[in-house]
Amino acid sequence: MFGTFNILEQSRSKNTFYECQRPEMLQPAAVLGSIVVCFFGQGFLEGTSDLSAVVDTARVRGFAGFVLVANPLYGDFVAQPIPFSVPGIMIPRVSDAQILIHYYEDYTNKNPTKYRATAAIKEGRMATFDDPAPIVARTSSRGPDIVDDKMNPADVLKPDILAPGDQIWSAWSPVSLMNPILRGRAFALLSGTSMATPHVAGVAALVKQAHPGWSPAMIASAISTTAAGYDSRGLPIMAQGGELYRVYNSTPFDRGSGFVSPAGALDPGLVFSAEFEDYISFLCSLPGLDRARVKYVTGASCNVPVPSPADLNLPSITISALSGSQSIHRRATNVASSPETYTCSVLPPDGVAVEVQPMIFTVLPRRTQELVIRFNVPHGSDGFKFGEIVLVGSLNHIVRLPLSVFPKA
Secondary structure (H helix, E strand, O other): EEEEEOOHHHOOOHHHHHHHOOOOOOHHHHHOOEEEEEEEOHHHHOOOOOOOHHHHHHHHHOOOOEEEEOOOOOOOOOOOOOOOOOOEEOOHHHHHHHHHHHHHHOOOOOOOOOOOOOOOOOOOOOOOOOOOEEEEEEOOOOOEEOOHHHHHHHHOOOOEEEOOOOOEEEEEEOOOOOOHHHHHOOOOEEOOHHHHHHHHHHHHHHHHHHHHOOOOHHHHHHHHHHHEOOOOOOEEEEEEEEOOOOOOEEOOHHOOOOOOOOOHHHHHOOOOOOOHHHHHHHHHHHHOOOOOHHEEEEEEEEOOOOOOOOOOOOOEEEEEEEEOOEEEEEHHHHHHHHEEEEEEEEEEOOOOEEEOOEEEEEEEEOOEEEEEEEOOOOOOOOOOOOEEEEEEOOOEEEEEEEEEEEEEE
């Protein structure tokens, strides 16, 4: 291996050398056939350096491979994989990179040409994944939803659901100009909502195939109420924050109802359905909304507005401004083939009293049970508080409704 080190003494003029951005700065005889250690430095942060240039340098100078490691001067970085024309790996965490750096400092007298650590390129198709999953990605859109241009929060949950969307092996147009390094390639590793949405659409298609008569709202409810709130370790789902590789306990504003479960969505037990008229009533209940505009856009009049936007029959409850007490209504329809008795349990948001009536009920197939959920707060709070209602059925169905409440004085 060959190390482009002295990183703790580096200056701006040396950045492109340490970052392996310019082939002419590396002596061919020194690097030819070597695995070269390069650093994620200031140029990457400023946008003047990139991974494709590292790959080009490795190809031009005949590296056997490269290792792009985190620089202690600049902290951890996000590793976004791209197709490599030469073997390469990334070590994006400073704590891991320090192993290479300490070896260099302790055993080579800080002479890169004497960096005699050895490495081997072996079979690379047997990947192992030891980290907990899922984790909400840093770039995932967060709640709360916004109701107006004054950034007031809405009485609906955002996001609805969590699905795989980070570094997904995806189809790519070979003629696309969006990323030059992907020209001519038919597949790429991509991240974002555009990668998560196809997963949810696929689950919705499976549910629709199994239940052709279900409406979109019923399918969405089935997906939401059966979602998982726990990761592969059986612990609550975590979310990435602003600091790289640090995570925190997620809330419904990070994960929505949870991580999508295709098998669960096929057999949810209960669904919370809404029809066209329900959405019109919801729109007409929004404060400050022009009812004439609702009529113009939808063709429907505001005949029966609901008492509160939070009364839209969603598989979640969000109250953006709770003062004193408020009762919210939900309608749960049994989509199973047998009668089932449900028992309700409540994990209330901090500082909020929650009462559900009835706490125990039996509902026949294709019949609906009305639920009244009463919220009460003795004093205000500085932000949203979160909880959950869980309905456990006698036939082993488990129905979860996340709660998001902002207590106001």
